[in-house]
Each structure stands twice: as structure tokens, then as C-alpha cells.
Amino acid sequence: MVLGKNKENIKAALSIATSTLLGIAIPTESNAQQSSVTDDWDIESAFLFYSEAERVSAIEGIISANKTFDNDEVLNLKFTIDALTGASANGAVAQPYAQTFTRPSGQGQYVISGEDTPLDDTFKDTRVQLNGQWTQAIAQDYILSSGAHFSKEYDYLSLGINSNLAVDFDRKNTTLSAGFSYFHDTFSPEGGIPVAFASMLIGDSNDPDWDEAFAKTRLTSSDTKTTTDLMLGLTQVINRRMLVQMNYSYSMVDGYLTDPFKIISVINEQGIAQDYIYEKRPTTRVKQSTFFQSMYHFEQNILDLSYRYMWDDWDITSHTIDSRLRIPVHLFSSNESYIQPHLRFYKQSAALFYQPYLLEQNESLNIDYASADYRIGQMVTLTLGVKYGMFLEKGNELSFRLEYYQQTPENAGFESIGVLNDLNIYPAVKAIIAQVSYSF
Amino acid sequence: MNKIIRLCFIFITSISVMGCASLGVEPWERDLLAKKEMALTSSPLDASLDDHIYFSKEASSGGKSFGGGGCGCN
Known part of the structure; x- marks a missing residue:
């Protein structure tokens, strides 16, 4: 009671x-x-723990509240808070010897042991996010949904708006939708925005001349980017058991798209690092994707299967297959509960300017862009998970989700040079995702 | 090659939707479709958390919903 x-x-x-x-x-x-x-009010909440082996850990909490008004208008408010800590790959390749790097702030150095992947362990951030969405019918069979987004991190501010119009046809069996979103992000990284391709300054940060020398590797304190997304969708009821959705998305990103914390190793013919330079990416990116999803209700189970194909003008293409099978069970009580296995497969090709390292003799070549960030390199990822949910009194739901996520970067055809032959320069990243959700 | 994959995808999905003899259901046949778990996004918070993870760790985002900005994920 x-x-x-x-x-x-x-x-x-x-x-x-x-x-x-x-x-x-x-x-x-x-x-x-x-x-x-x-x-x-219908309230949903979730708490997530994400942890990579020897790298980043994050916790994230969400509270989402839905209210339906008299004329079926729906208001959704969502509050998200997350905290991130741990180590992130700085882009440099492993070496047989210990390597010293300067922290992004310019204050202090960190040393990576021989044969280890260089990770900067100073990442620590807290993010607060607010979303509001209003959905209502504006005419018979016409539904308009509009929303706003705000999120703030220590070094990042993101503001966004979105709107979507959905039109129902054929006894609401067919729905066509068109939507857009616009984000304006401001990035003010610790230590400022580095000069592209400038050498990382390494030395004694207590030296009287250090600050002046470090400032020469900095361009400005902050920069911005905008993201405009357009989306067209078709949802079709196939029969009593099956529903499908198809989307086409066009996304334009404009502004500072470089990662200010990422560097590239410049190596000699023996594979030994001679220098570390800050990366540089183009200032525009156009992404397109097609997405197909089907929901199928078997006698008891429900299969959710989707496929996405994405391509962009950075020459990245990706395939994503995502599947969930919801299986009703009665494990601990007479109340309904379910088990939901999850399998996700993702494969991407490398960006045109992705370089795991630069050769010293080529550094003088007038390259326009280069990044050693494995996240825009060739990669395969796999997610395996299971969710268990149970219904409590008054339809309240409690669920637990546990997943394993592995990223396996691959060599996109780059020749391994000298000592790099004996080192792992495409290390796998393994993570555990644990989540508890409660809706009431 | 990629163009071929795209065209195949569009062709197959179009055929699978348009080719069915009779699409859709009458309002009184929506018993299964009306279930919350049959919604295209049946767990919005799971989807939101997953989007954040994959947006941070992979080069692709969006597709199902808007994949815009929102974090300076490292």
C-alpha cells in the first residue's frame, strides 16, 4: 500500500x-x-549503463511524459541526462615504444605504453537534453507533429526544431509523411579548435613559452555546424498481421565537422611515428538513406525487421540490419511478460579521406583532408542482446535489457609498413549495454 | 555496384507493397495492429538510447527518424 x-x-x-x-x-x-x-500522463523512464572495455563508460537517464488532450492532441516532453567518462582513441597508431601526447587543453601530457592503442583518458562530460513534441490533427486524416530540441554539454550546445506532416489514405491503411529537422550546434572544445594539420605540440607545459607556442596551434575557441534533414515516408498496412514502412532521408551537414581531439600519426618508412598532426574533414557532408521496416504478428510472437542503406558524399556507404523477436512468456507470475532477443548487424566502408596514418614523404603532398578516426573507417559492428519485460498492476511495465556490442574495424586496403606489421592498428572495441526501464 | 543495390532495394520493396492483390484491412480487423507492441517504434526510449550510442560510434545515423545533431560525442 x-x-x-x-x-x-x-x-x-x-x-x-x-x-x-x-x-x-x-x-x-x-x-x-x-x-x-x-x-x-503516461510516463516512461529508463536508465542505461554503457561500458567499453578499457575505454568510455556512460550512464544515461531519460524521463518521457505523454499527455493526451481532449481533442487527441498529444504532448510529449522528454528529459535526458547523461555522463561520460573514460578513454577515447586519439587517432594515432600504436608503436613498439611508449608515446607521449599533449592533452587537448594543452595542460599536461599523457604517456601510452608500447604496443598499446593511444587513448586519451581525460574525457569527462555531462549532457542535459530537453525535447518537446506536439502532435495534433489539423484536418481529417492530416496529422502535424512539431518539436524542439535543446541539449548542453560542457563544450557543446545543440538547438533544433522539427516538423512532420502525415496524411492517411485508404481507411488509414496507407500513410504518407514528409518532415524536416534543423539543428544548430556550437562546439567550444577544451583547448579551442586546433589548426588543421598543425603538429601537436609536445613538451613541458610548465615552460614559460609553452602557452604562446600552444596558442599557435589553435585557430579559434569555438565553431558551429548546421544539420538539415528531410524525410519522406510511406507506411502501409499489408494485412491483419503485417505493417511495413519505407523512408527516404536526405541530410545536409554544414560547418565544422572535424573532430578537434583527433590526430594522425605521420610515420617514416620503418613505420615509426615522426609527428602527430591534427585532422581535417570537409566542411560539408550530404548523406542519403533508404530505410525499410516490417512488423509481423505471428500467432504469438512479433517480428520487427529493418534494413537501412546509407550513402554520402564522403564515399561512406553502410548497411544496417536490425531485428527483434518479441516472445510472450509466463515466467514468474501470471501477469504477461515477454522475452525479446535482439540482433543488429552493421557494416560501413571508409570515408575517402580516411587514413590510419600518413607517410612522412607524402605529408608534403598537398592533401585536402585526412582523418584517422576509426569511426569513419571500414568497420563491421554486431549487437547481440535480450530484453525481458513484465507487466505489473494497472498496465505498468518493468523491463531489463542486456546487450553486447562489438566494433571490428578493418583494413580498407592500406599497406602495413615496417613495425606496424607487428602491431594491432585496427583494435576491436567491445561494450556492454545494460538498461532498466519502467513505465507508469 | 551501390547503385545496383539501391535500385534492387527500391524495386523489391515496391513490388512487395504494390504487388499484393489486396492491401490493408477493415477497421474491425485491426485487433493485432492496434497492439502497442505492433507500433513501428514500440519502445521509444530504447530507440532514443540506441540512436545516441550508434550516432556516437558509427558513421551513419537516422533513416528511421531524423538523424541530426545533438551531441559532440567522442
């Missing part, structure tokens, strides 16, 4: 907090009135 009352109180508090943010008046004088208001 006490637990149930506390749960109602939490829901009431969240509902009131949400409404206060919106400026919606909530009558709180009587319990009866409060109850009727809180019953209108």
Missing part, C-alpha cells in the same frame, strides 16, 4: 513539474482533481 501510494506521489510530482514547465494550470486543491490530472 505504501509503495503504491509513493508511486502515485512520484507520478503526481512529475506531472506537476512537467505542467509547471509548460505553464499549464493544475488544480491541486483537492486530491480528486489531482488524481484526474495525473491519470492523464
Whole structure:
């Protein structure tokens, strides 16, 4: 009883907090009135833990509240907070010897042991994100949904808007939709924006001349990028058991797309690093994708299967196959519960300017762009997971998800040189994803 | 090669949708389709968390929904 009352109180508090943010008046004088208001809100929450072996760890919490108004207008408010800590690959290749790098801030160095992949272990960030979405019918069979996005990290600010119009045809069996989103992001990295292809300054940061020398490798304190996405969609009911969706997306990204924390090793003919230079990427990127999804209801189970093909003008192409099979079970109680295995396969090709390292003799060549970030290199990733969900009283749902995620970077045809033959310059990244969700 | 894959994909999906003799259901036949778990995004928070992970770790994003900015993920 006490637990149930506390749960109602939490829901009431969240509902009131949400409404206060919106400026919606909530009558709180009587319990009866409060109850009727809180019953209108559907609240979902999730807590996620993500951990890579020897690299990044992150925790993320989300609270999402839905309210349906009298005329079927739906308001969704979502609050997300995440914290990230750990080590991230800085782009340099492993060497037989220890390597010293300067931290992005310019204050201090870190040393990577021989044969180890260079990781910068100073990453620490907290992000807060707010999303609001309003959905309503604007005419018979016409549904308009519009929203706004705000997120702030220590060194990153993102503002966005989106809108989508969906039109139903044929007894609502066919839905056509068209939407757009626009994001404006400002990046103010620790230590500022480095000069592209400038050598990383390595030495004694307590030296009186250090700050001046470091400043020469910096261009500015911040930069921006904009992202405009356009999307066309078709949803079709095939029969009583099957539903399909097809989307086409066109995305234009414009501005600072370089990663200011990433460097590239410049090696000699023996594969020994002679220098580390800051990477440089183009200032525009146009991505397109086609997406196909089908939902199929078997006698008991539900199969969710999707495929995405993406291509862009950086010469990256990718294939993504995602599948979930929801299987109803009765494990611990008479209440309905389910198990949902998850399998995701992803494969991407390398960007045109991806270089795991640069050869010293080629450095003088007038290259326009180069990045050693494995995330735009050739790669295969696999996700294997399972989710268990159970329904509680009043339709509340509690679920647990555990997944294993592995990234396997591949050599996109680059010749291995000298000592690099004996080193792992395409190390795999392995991560565990654990999540608990509760909706009430 | 990629163009061929794209064209095959569009062709197959078009045929699979348009080629069916009778598409759709009557309103009273929506018992299974109306289930929450039959929604195209049946777990929005899972999708949101997954999008954040894959946006940070891979070169592709979006497709199902908008894949725009939102984090300076390292």
C-alpha cells in the first residue's frame, strides 16, 4: 500500500513539474482533481549503463511524459541526462615504444605504453537534453507533429526544431509523411579548435613559452555546424498481421565537422611515428538513406525487421540490419511478460579521406583532408542482446535489457609498413549495454 | 555496384507493397495492429538510447527518424 501510494506521489510530482514547465494550470486543491490530472500522463523512464572495455563508460537517464488532450492532441516532453567518462582513441597508431601526447587543453601530457592503442583518458562530460513534441490533427486524416530540441554539454550546445506532416489514405491503411529537422550546434572544445594539420605540440607545459607556442596551434575557441534533414515516408498496412514502412532521408551537414581531439600519426618508412598532426574533414557532408521496416504478428510472437542503406558524399556507404523477436512468456507470475532477443548487424566502408596514418614523404603532398578516426573507417559492428519485460498492476511495465556490442574495424586496403606489421592498428572495441526501464 | 543495390532495394520493396492483390484491412480487423507492441517504434526510449550510442560510434545515423545533431560525442 505504501509503495503504491509513493508511486502515485512520484507520478503526481512529475506531472506537476512537467505542467509547471509548460505553464499549464493544475488544480491541486483537492486530491480528486489531482488524481484526474495525473491519470492523464503516461510516463516512461529508463536508465542505461554503457561500458567499453578499457575505454568510455556512460550512464544515461531519460524521463518521457505523454499527455493526451481532449481533442487527441498529444504532448510529449522528454528529459535526458547523461555522463561520460573514460578513454577515447586519439587517432594515432600504436608503436613498439611508449608515446607521449599533449592533452587537448594543452595542460599536461599523457604517456601510452608500447604496443598499446593511444587513448586519451581525460574525457569527462555531462549532457542535459530537453525535447518537446506536439502532435495534433489539423484536418481529417492530416496529422502535424512539431518539436524542439535543446541539449548542453560542457563544450557543446545543440538547438533544433522539427516538423512532420502525415496524411492517411485508404481507411488509414496507407500513410504518407514528409518532415524536416534543423539543428544548430556550437562546439567550444577544451583547448579551442586546433589548426588543421598543425603538429601537436609536445613538451613541458610548465615552460614559460609553452602557452604562446600552444596558442599557435589553435585557430579559434569555438565553431558551429548546421544539420538539415528531410524525410519522406510511406507506411502501409499489408494485412491483419503485417505493417511495413519505407523512408527516404536526405541530410545536409554544414560547418565544422572535424573532430578537434583527433590526430594522425605521420610515420617514416620503418613505420615509426615522426609527428602527430591534427585532422581535417570537409566542411560539408550530404548523406542519403533508404530505410525499410516490417512488423509481423505471428500467432504469438512479433517480428520487427529493418534494413537501412546509407550513402554520402564522403564515399561512406553502410548497411544496417536490425531485428527483434518479441516472445510472450509466463515466467514468474501470471501477469504477461515477454522475452525479446535482439540482433543488429552493421557494416560501413571508409570515408575517402580516411587514413590510419600518413607517410612522412607524402605529408608534403598537398592533401585536402585526412582523418584517422576509426569511426569513419571500414568497420563491421554486431549487437547481440535480450530484453525481458513484465507487466505489473494497472498496465505498468518493468523491463531489463542486456546487450553486447562489438566494433571490428578493418583494413580498407592500406599497406602495413615496417613495425606496424607487428602491431594491432585496427583494435576491436567491445561494450556492454545494460538498461532498466519502467513505465507508469 | 551501390547503385545496383539501391535500385534492387527500391524495386523489391515496391513490388512487395504494390504487388499484393489486396492491401490493408477493415477497421474491425485491426485487433493485432492496434497492439502497442505492433507500433513501428514500440519502445521509444530504447530507440532514443540506441540512436545516441550508434550516432556516437558509427558513421551513419537516422533513416528511421531524423538523424541530426545533438551531441559532440567522442
